[in-house]
Amino acid sequence: MVSELANSAGGVFTVLFTIVLAVGMVRILSLAAGGRIDNGTVLQMVLYNALTNLPPLLTLSLFIAVLMTMMRWWQDNEMVVWFSSGGRSLFSWVPPVLRFALPFVVAVGVLSIVISPWARSQTEITRNEFAQRDEVNRLAPGRFIETMGGKRVFFIESQGESPNEVGRIFMAERTSKGESTVTAERGTVEINSEGDRYIVLHNGRRHETALDTPVTRVVEFDEYAVRLDIKVDKRLESGKVSAQPMTVLFAGMTPDQQAQIFWRFSWPAAAFLLALFAIPLSASNPRAGRSLNIIIAALVFILYLNAISVVQTWIEQGKFGYMTGLFLLHGFVAMLCALFFIRRVYMMRWLPVWCSPWYWRRRLISSKEN
Known part of the structure; x- marks a missing residue:
């Protein structure tokens, strides 16, 4: 199973990374052609741009890999064999998925907390050096x-x-x-x-x-x-909050810096929760197809990503701190994930049976027959 997940994740990441790399290269080449950055730093800027985009790319690749692999198992009726072997349930998939997902979560955390801010700071320094040339x-x-x-x-x-x-x-x-x-x-x-x-x-x-x-x-x-109106300043540094290291963010703790702390810690948390969320989202009836599951999974990822941005904006506005934002958002997603697990494992309905139109239709037909 782990090898199948790895193959799926590798294929998804290759496609997504190629698209992002191509888009970033076109944008950077246009900046170089317009004289806004040095032609000699194009490859360097492309590398920095790729490093800053790796956390969301790895998170999305992990989510899609787990989702598509388990959906294939459902469509091929392999889950029936899994459930019938020794009373296993959907919860039994959690340990193997976590063994595969934890290296991704660690990599996303290192990239989001350490490497991406460094890449952003190097990008700003490179631009400042070019802007301060004659x-x-x-x-x-x-x-x-x-x-x-x-x-x-x-x-x-x-x-x-x-x-x-x-x-x-x-x-x-x-x-x-x-x-x-x-x-x-x-x-x-x-x-x-x-x-x-x-x-x-x-x-x-x-x-x-x-x-x-x-x-x-x-x-x-x-x-x-x-x-010339430009003088060279040897003290080049990036003033953007997104490029500051964690030590500077924790030392300042302004609303903008707290929002950036929330943003960096949100990606490893999102990678962990989405990997678990993909398990119940993949459950489907082989006869019904998998279109509905893909739509729901896409909505979950988009809403989760937008929620991270919204909470980050609220923290920037000073409505609450980064710890509160992390607990509220990711705690809510964890509860929603648990709810999906419970529903799938125990075959529970989202609504009572009397809320279904089919229930009242059967009642009406049975009353006419009597």
Whole structure:
């Protein structure tokens, strides 16, 4: 059974991970093409993105693997043999499922609590490093790039021989006094004694147009220096709560940090409970098919995921702490799972028999016959 569960989980995870990896790679490549991240860090960013998505992917893979494996057993009538061998019940499936699920739960916990926050922090640090480079190094040749909130636009035709040199550069700038455009054959990045960065344009022409007059002034220059508005800050760190380690979260304990603690602990709890929940959800009549079970299982996962997000939002708003949120949400899901087990094991109805329309139909037919 464990080998069958492992094969199912491996297949499901491969499909889901491939989809997420492809979507993430397309998004990151679009950012690199737009000059928002460094082209040399694309693979690094794809890896970080994959690590942050692993906890929900492993949780969903575990849930689907247990559900589909046990549904196959029901459809092939193998559960009848299981129940008839020594008085076994649906509860007897709990130990083997847990033996298979516990390594997943541990992996999800490590990823959610340790590795995913580290990957998010590395993503933010990489973006901050690129954002704090000078504007020329951020430009991709052949594209228009906006800086200074759209007030300055650069266009570089080609990259120079050295990293600090560009060829055939165009710059348009808008200020409170007017507009100006600058063209130059080449440009270099230089740093003065105070650490300020400048781009020095060589052999170019500047066109200036004031707002109050249509007259354009043309100035030719051999060298023209433009101060860059970005300085390099060596103290790069991520300020996002989602990227902070657990020690920082427990030290601060603000509502946002408590919400993040709840989010990280929720994934291993969800992986554990969903693996158990899949056992009663898989029970079905071989003649009735399994469409209804799949729909119910999908609704359970979607509602569970949305409930985690809703409770996280409530914690951010300061309505209660993370411990209360963990106990209320996952405690409710555990009770619901136990209720499904009891119903499946003891064949109990969700509603009394007199609530069924078939009951009243039989009563009506029997009364007419009498």
